[in-house]
Amino acid sequence: MPNTKQKTPGLKKAVIIGASSGIGSELARVLAQEGYTLGLAARRVHLLKELARTLPTECCIRGIDASLVAEGMDKLEELLLEMGGVDLVIISAGTGFVNPDLEWSKEKATIDLNVSGFAAMANVAFRHFCKRGSGHLVSISSIAALRGGRQAPAYNASKAFISNYMQGLQQKAAKMGAPIRITDIKPGFVDTEMAKGQGLFWVQTPRKVARQILTIIKSGRKHAYVTRRWRLIAWAIKVMPDFVYNRI
Numbered sequence: 001m002p003n004t005k006q007k008t009p010g011l012k013k014a015v016i017i018g019a020s021s022g023i024g025s026e027l028a029r030v031l032a033q034e035g036y037t038l039g040l041a042a043r044r045v046h047l048l049k050e051l052a053r054t055l056p057t058e059c060c061i062r063g064i065d066a067s068l069v070a071e072g073m074d075k076l077e078e079l080l081l082e083m084g085g086v087d088l089v090i091i092s093a094g095t096g097f098v099n100p101d102l103e104w105s106k107e108k109a110t111i112d113l114n115v116s117g118f119a120a121m122a123n124v125a126f127r128h129f130c131k132r133g134s135g136h137l138v139s140i141s142s143i144a145a146l147r148g149g150r151q152a153p154a155y156n157a158s159k160a161f162i163s164n165y166m167q168g169l170q171q172k173a174a175k176m177g178a179p180i181r182i183t184d185i186k187p188g189f190v191d192t193e194m195a196k197g198q199g200l201f202w203v204q205t206p207r208k209v210a211r212q213i214l215t216i217i218k219s220g221r222k223h224a225y226v227t228r229r230w231r232l233i234a235w236a237i238k239v240m241p242d243f244v245y246n247r248i
Contacts, residue, residue, distance in 0.1 A: 011037050012037070012088065013038075013084075013088070014036045014087065015080065015086050015088070015090070016031070016090045016092060017041045017076070017092060018092035019051065020042035023206050024042070024092035026206040026207050026210035027210045027214070028040060029210070031088075032055040034214070036088070037058045038057060039079050039086065040062070041061075041076065045063040062075055062078070066120060069120045073121075073123070076124045089138070091137075091139050094114050096110055096152055096154075096155035097152060097155070098152055102153070114154075114158030114161070118165070126169055130176075134178070136180070136181040140187065143187065143230055146237045146238060163186070166184040182222060185223075185225075186223075187226045188225065189204070190204055191206065209227065
């Protein structure tokens with residue numbers, strides 16, 4: 001469903017999956033300011049429509065629930081076709097629950113979207129770039145990918161899956177010799193619906209995080225933490241002995 005905003009020939013085009021709120025919606029705003037034509041995808045279409053009305057660029061909207069794998073893949077392919085191909089795909093859709101009682105419904109919902117749904121969207125995007133001859137795929141993972149977590153076991157594990165899947169695609173693109181860039185971004189705590197639990201610190205606004213992500217996209221880096229100070233936490237998490245980590 002394209003809107004009637006001005007379209008200039010030759011503009012770069014991007015799809016954001018999970019654009020209805022949080023980091024995804026802020027990325028839409030910063031990319032729109034950069035002159036991108038945008039494909040906005042998420043389950044909550046009404047929020048996408050509200051967002052599109054505020055953007056100074058042409059937008060194509062598509063309701064996609066990535067956890068419904070086959071349907072989601074078909075809809076993403078339709079969106080890419082409608083836009084005539086894109087240069088950039090950002091997968092920001094995700095969910096997670098503080099789940100100390102290990103309620104299976106919450107674990108399953110996390111796995112369905114963050115693992116199966118993510119892989120399905122990345123699969124479509126990567127194959128699109130192979131056919132197109134180039135492109136840039138960006139994932140929004142999490143600092144939680146670095147180690148397991150007792151409060152949200154499926155969430156941490158699913159983010160580790162995302163980072164490892166992206167590394168596999170990096171290796172695949174390199175082996176093919178294809179100019180396809182793959183970037184995995186691990187945010188720390190961001191002030192969104194996903195920021196849950198006790199002891200949150202260094203919480204940043206989605207706007208600041210989106211601006212840093214734009215800088216990373218332009219640089220073509222393969223991996224980055226946002227905001228930058230989270231590199232220190234990442235280092236500490238990686239080297240921390242189990243007997244210390246298990247007490248956190």
